[in-house]
Amino acid sequence: MNLQTTLRRRLARRRERDLYRELKTLAAAPGPVAQVDGRELIAFSSNDYLGLATHPAVIAAQQAGAELGAGATASHLVNGHLQIHEKLQDKIAEATGREAALVFSSGYMANVGTIGALVGRGDTVISDKLNHASLIDGARLCGAASLRFAHSDLGALERQLQRAAKSDGNILVAVDGVYSMDGDCAPLAEIAALCRHYDAWLMVDEAHGFGVMGSERLPIAGSVAAAGLAQDDAPVMMGTLGKAVGNAGAFIAGSRALIDYLVQFARPYIYTTGMPPAVAAGSLAAIERMQREPRHRERLADNIRYLRDRAAQLALPLAESASAIQPLLLGCEKTVMAVAAALQQRGFLVGAIRPPTVPGGTARLRITLSAAHSQDQINGLLEALAEALRAQRAVGA
């Protein structure tokens, strides 16, 4: 069939199912006030959990980084690897308590590249069913057998480990430390114990853990450190620079051997242009701020507590989550779109998350909090939300 006709039909089908996605064009990154179509909205949808994307000192460091060159001009292995990348990698290794770190252009590429470098035909990747799409795609593309287990179900994980252990290949278990659409944490201590028992390698995606949680000794290292685990327990740690760091790019942190190995074998690291020096400089400045200024993290924790307390008073059914991601499951795509539109009318931008990002029947509003939100803004959101849900119920949705 004609290409254009085929595309138009597929798009029409998506619209009919209330799954069509629209781009919103903002004038600047929300801080958390966002300008959308000339209107000011309070964004509860960004992953800039600490407000560092719009921090003047971070922006100044990034501008200074641009003096090193607008772009890296080549891949890291050719001539695109600068001292600023090394400094950033050393900082990440220190902050995560790992021997070394390697930066990637994006989290998607870090996950796909790392899984593809570590396992292949004859091996097995075991993934949580709610893993981020980039881990799922990494498992699909790497050529290994791919097994999945019900979300955070340790019994189901163990059954898959037993299955995988029947073949002689290596086993990689990949999980999100904090689930991106649910906000809950993986039971990492138990998962690490199972991996040890079955001689499987544990890879944890810290996209939503790095920068906002950790241990006393490593306060920003992420959910692995928060669970009391070290490099040997979860040898492959992935983190992004696009979430709490407020920038772009990602990293893998682990043993010196792991990092040396990825430089040799991770194709999405090797065959792509190096991270722009400004991005490395801005990310480095943001991580230094995270380390020196715990108040950003503390303010985020206060906002999480405040939102959950107020939501309980208003009987708003938030999912169980202790992280900056606070989903409100509504189930039906139409309802989610209607409530998100009503919130936007009242000046609030909240992510409406639908399949295929989440399983069918679990469409939700994904409220994300930042250290930069005020309690007034949180109150405003919750009141608008309570009203929008009442209006939905009145029309019988």
Ligand SMILES: *Cc1c(COP(=O)(O)O)cnc(C)c1O
């Ligand atoms: C955002 C995200 C990624 C992808 O990171 P990017 O740097 O945005 O490509 C990977 N994993 C999880 C859990 C994420 O939330």
